[in-house]
Amino acid sequence: MxxxxxxxxxxxxxxxxxxxxxxxxxxxxxxxxxxxxxxxxxxxxxxxxxxxxxxxxxxxxxxxxxxxxxxxxxxxxxxxxxxxxxxxxxGAKGSITVSLQPSFAIQWLVPKLAKFNDLEPDIDVRIKAVDANDGSLTDDVDVAIYYGKGKWNDLRVDKLYQEYLIPVCSPMLLNSEKPIKSVFDLNNQTLLHDTSRKSWKNFFKENNIDSTRYNQGPIFSHSSMVLQAAVYGQGIALANNILAKPELETKRLVVPFSEKLMSKNSYYLVSSEKNADFGKISAFRKWILEEAMIDNQQM
Known part of the structure; x- marks a missing residue:
């Protein structure tokens, strides 16, 4: 019946x-x-x-x-x-697509992925590099890492880090012909920029450095390129504290003075609200938030 x-x-x-x-x-x-x-x-x-x-x-x-x-x-x-x-x-087995900016992928996520692979061997992570985020997730993306102020509608948003910017340079520059002892020695150094060129201007203003040299120096399209230029002694970079961490830990870069610039932006983990707590997406979100928490405790 x-x-x-x-x-x-x-x-x-x-x-x-x-x-x-x-x-x-x-x-x-x-x-x-x-x-x-x-x-x-x-x-x-x-x-x-x-x-x-x-x-x-x-x-x-x-x-x-x-x-x-x-x-x-x-x-x-x-x-x-x-x-x-x-x-x-x-059904967590399968693949998960993560969208994020190239520099964050290179400097932070990729070095950590082996941990996730050990933890979740049945989930293959696919990295999709994008230069900007528009506040929406396309159908082919499960999770994204956005850079901004955290105001995106209809998405699950979790803050990963509070960003601040620190000056970094190669150790060889510290005792060069133009030694770096304080922020005022920046007037004698080559400044390395990303495409916005706003960071050094704000840093000079915040530290009362009376100079227009903040607008001079080579420009790179990605933050990871700026860091590599600094590693090779081409000048001083104003770097994201998270992105510069690998080079600082290996002493390929050093912080010449303590002044820093707090940023209004940060990195955020975002995903669709309806899918955030299920299967492979939930597993990846849990792992990446734990990794961020560990890093925050070490800062």
Missing amino acids: ARRIPPLNSLKAFEAAARYLSFTKASEELFVTQAAVSHQIKTLEDFLGVKLFKRRNRNLLLTEEGQSYFYDIKDVFASLSDATDKVLER
């Missing part, structure tokens, strides 16, 4: 509306119009042959039949949700 089961969309609409006692909130959760929710509930009422809702003083209430039906099906939906979560977690 075939089971008599009403349309799933009608059940979903009823369960959400009964839980909120609101067609409007149910429509927002289901990403449909209020009229669509009303239509689905009417379909369910016709199928069952009873009224499920009533109105009293403009308030939406469940009828006696509606209360009984909601009590019986709500656990079914909870079980269905739990079962789906388990399948998604088991």
